[in-house]
Amino acid sequence: MPLDLKPPPNDLRSFWLPFTANRQFKKAPRLLVAADGMYYRSHDGRDILDGTAGLWCCNAGHNSPRIVKAVQEQVATLDFAPSFQMGHPQSFTLANRLVDMAPDDIEHAFFTNSGSESVETALKIAIAYHRARGEGQRTRLIGRERGYHGVNFGGISVGGMVNNRRVYGPMLNGVDHMRDTHLPEQNSFSRGCPAYGADRADDLERLVALHGHETIAAVIIEPVAGSTGVLVPPVGYLERIRELCTKYGLLLIFDEVITGFGRLGSSFAAAHFAIAPDLITCAKGLTNGIIPMGAVLTTDDVHDAFMTGPEHLIELFHGYTYSGNPVACAAALATLQTYGEDRLFENAASLAPYWEESIHALRTCRNVIDIRNIGLMGAIELAPRPGAPTQRAYDVFVKAYEAGAMIRVTGDTIALSPPLIAEKEHIDQLFNILGDALNDTD
Numbered sequence: 001m002p003l004d005l006k007p008p009p010n011d012l013r014s015f016w017l018p019f020t021a022n023r024q025f026k027k028a029p030r031l032l033v034a035a036d037g038m039y040y041r042s043h044d045g046r047d048i049l050d051g052t053a054g055l056w057c058c059n060a061g062h063n064s065p066r067i068v069k070a071v072q073e074q075v076a077t078l079d080f081a082p083s084f085q086m087g088h089p090q091s092f093t094l095a096n097r098l099v100d101m102a103p104d105d106i107e108h109a110f111f112t113n114s115g116s117e118s119v120e121t122a123l124k125i126a127i128a129y130h131r132a133r134g135e136g137q138r139t140r141l142i143g144r145e146r147g148y149h150g151v152n153f154g155g156i157s158v159g160g161m162v163n164n165r166r167v168y169g170p171m172l173n174g175v176d177h178m179r180d181t182h183l184p185e186q187n188s189f190s191r192g193c194p195a196y197g198a199d200r201a202d203d204l205e206r207l208v209a210l211h212g213h214e215t216i217a218a219v220i221i222e223p224v225a226g227s228t229g230v231l232v233p234p235v236g237y238l239e240r241i242r243e244l245c246t247k248y249g250l251l252l253i254f255d256e257v258i259t260g261f262g263r264l265g266s267s268f269a270a271a272h273f274a275i276a277p278d279l280i281t282c283a284k285g286l287t288n289g290i291i292p293m294g295a296v297l298t299t300d301d302v303h304d305a306f307m308t309g310p311e312h313l314i315e316l317f318h319g320y321t322y323s324g325n326p327v328a329c330a331a332a333l334a335t336l337q338t339y340g341e342d343r344l345f346e347n348a349a350s351l352a353p354y355w356e357e358s359i360h361a362l363r364t365c366r367n368v369i370d371i372r373n374i375g376l377m378g379a380i381e382l383a384p385r386p387g388a389p390t391q392r393a394y395d396v397f398v399k400a401y402e403a404g405a406m407i408r409v410t411g412d413t414i415a416l417s418p419p420l421i422a423e424k425e426h427i428d429q430l431f432n433i434l435g436d437a438l439n440d441t442d
């Protein structure tokens with residue numbers, strides 16, 4: 001079918017866009033109509049360099065032929081099969097592949113359709129796990145300020161991005177938060193893990209003292225906080241969190257919806273930092289963004305706690321109609337194959353030093369107050385305009401888009417995460433455009 005590049009749809013009224021200033025957007029829409037590799041094509045016929053892997057998900061680049069073909073073939077073979085008391089081969093194959101690539105202790109995969117659903121699933125498994133082991137009083141959940149764990153009620157309860165929470169009422173009971181690890185006075189312009197802040201993990205010790213360890217089920221954190229603007233964990237922080245969770249019998253959930261599948265140059269951040277969480281939530285890069293899919297990965301210890309009682313009884317009363325959807329599984333299998341055969345995690349790891357040099361070269365651009373990076377993730381924080389927070393970063397975003405690069409903004413921070421197929425020339429192009437957009441913005 002020929003591409004209908006223009007005009008844009010004549011009526012933008014009905015679609016209520018998520019996480020978007022709808023009225024502003026509809027006055028000057030930015031529409032993408034095609035994609036290939038590192039580039040989108042805009043509705044006005046321009047190539048737009050993808051600086052954000054779509055929304056942190058297209059790690060293998062766009063329209064990767066192997067993935068496209070796998071989806072086409074699967075959809076024509078087995079469109080849907082339930083996973084409730086039924087199955088199909090690909091979901092089992094995929095679960096095996098996932099646990100093979102995950103850290104050693106991970107042995108099982110539960111399928112969902114998004115990061116938000118993975119988070120809800122992991123929180124429920126954590127609470128039910130303790131109950132299955134006779135510790136049903138462990139129901140509290142500990143999250144972290146500035147954390148992002150999707151948009152469902154469990155996720156916003158343990159999350160700590162204020163705008164995502166403030167209008168939605170009291171949320172889950174029994175949730176508490178550690179402080180975040182953002183310490184700009186000590187750590188600004190750090191490269192990789194910042195030196196200061198491991199002691200923020202001791203907030204967990206305080207919360208344990210406050211609530212009693214025997215009431216707490218789990219701690220959920222992003223190993224690198226992504227959506228709040230790429231907060232890289234201070235040296236020693238994750239180790240200390242793991243140590244305290246083990247000491248007090250709390251399950252540690254790593255939310256790897258962004259960091260999973262090569263963003264740091266390894267399969268998961270857990271492998272990168274050599275920390276063993278009890279559960280990992282993932283989504284996004286699992287299918288390269290082509291078909292919605294997420295997963296919760298767990299250890300034998302967590303899984304086996306449920307495998308007791310009469311065998312004819314359902315062990316976990318939880319699941320989604322589309323858990324393990326065959327087309328999503330086909331997309332995921334082809335995606336994992338692509339990551340492996342094209343050595344994309346290795347590419348991310350080998351490009352990371354160049355990425356670091358390039359992003360930190362923007363330090364002298366206008367209004368830049370901090371730059372953070374790890375793997376192929378980075379953030380550039382701007383001083384907010386007095387009385388108009390977020391507007392400066394938004395203006396940079398629009399200027400960059402007009403000049404041919406898609407970046408992402410969160411508050412007054414620009415977040416970057418290119419597809420892992422990137423080459424040095426793409427990084428140069430991205431930072432040239434971004435540098436100009438920064439210097440052109442008052």
Ligand SMILES: Cc1ncc(COP(=O)(O)O)c(C=O)c1O
Binds near residue numbers: 119148255283
């Ligand atoms: C760490 C983390 N958890 C959960 C989510 C939610 O994922 P989804 O938008 O697929 O529901 C995201 C999305 O960015 C995320 O970054």
